[in-house]
Amino acid sequence: EPEVTQTPSHQVTQMGQEVILRCVPISNHLYFYWYRQILGQKVEFLVSFYNNEISEKSEIFDDQFSVERPDGSNFTLKIRSTKLEDSAMYFCASSPQGARSNQPQHFGDGTRLSIL
Amino acid sequence: AQSVTQPDIHITVSEGASLELRCNYSYGATPYLFWYVQSPGQGLQLLLKYFSGDTLVQGIKGFEAEFKRSQSSFNLRKPSVHWSDAAEYFCAVQGGADGLTFGKGTHLIIQP
Numbered sequence: 001e002p003e004v005t006q007t008p009s010h011q012v013t014q015m016g017q018e019v020i021l022r023c024v025p026i027s028n029h030l031y032f033y034w035y036r037q038i039l040g041q042k043v044e045f046l047v048s049f050y051n052n053e054i055s056e057k058s059e060i061f062d063d064q065f066s067v068e069r070p071d072g073s074n075f076t077l078k079i080r081s082t083k084l085e086d087s088a089m090y091f092c093a094s095s096p097q098g099a100r101s102n103q104p105q106h107f108g109d110g111t112r113l114s115i116l
Numbered sequence: 117a118q119s120v121t122q123p124d125i126h127i128t129v130s131e132g133a134s135l136e137l138r139c140n141y142s143y144g145a146t147p148y149l150f151w152y153v154q155s156p157g158q159g160l161q162l163l164l165k166y167f168s169g170d171t172l173v174q175g176i177k178g179f180e181a182e183f184k185r186s187q188s189s190f191n192l193r194k195p196s197v198h199w200s201d202a203a204e205y206f207c208a209v210q211g212g213a214d215g216l217t218f219g220k221g222t223h224l225i226i227q228p
Binding site for chain 1: 160161165167210214217220
């Protein structure tokens with residue numbers, strides 16, 4: 001069964017540095033998402049992306065964050081000037097169609113980001 | 117705005133016993149509802165989903181869930197749990213927006 005793959009599985013970064021988290025969505029999916037799960041807390045929506053632009057974003061997704069689909073397969077989340085509170089598990093997800101489409105989102109295994 | 121409440125943070129069940137995990141949601145119209153499972157160090161795996169139609173939905177690994185509009189609930193059930201079911205279970209709702217809204221999760225512990 002096709003999977004969403006995320007790399008790296010664990011990223012350790014010094015505070016203030018930039019980090020790029022990478023995701024390869026399922027190949028025929030058109031909608032892509034990033035979520036965040038701070039340790040011990042619930043999974044939170046960050047952003048959705050369709051047709052090479054942001055479709056929707058949450059309050060968490062401020063100017064520190066950006067997303068990009070640099071080629072036909074990768075979907076990236078960039079975090080600039082990382083802070084300690086950015087430490088979390090970041091999940092990528094994809095779906096064939098968008099909201100209210102009877103198509104669930106499929107999640108990757110996540111990247112654990114640790115900011116030192 | 118939509119929200120999800122999972123009232124039980126931890127649940128302990130004996131292997132072979134039945135299981136029910138509770139989920140209540142808040143949304144103005146009929147939502148799409150999901151249960152995901154997260155094993156330690158793993159991602160989120162979709163167990164089952166409700167979009168419309170039959171309010172009792174079957175999922176993978178022998179799980180089922182029932183949508184009750186009058187109670188705004190979508191409880192997850194399994195008649196007989198296995199040790200491999202130990203994991204974190206998340207209920208999620210999708211309203212009119214792209215993003216899923218998750219509950220805080222229920223940690224399931226299986227006793228031998």
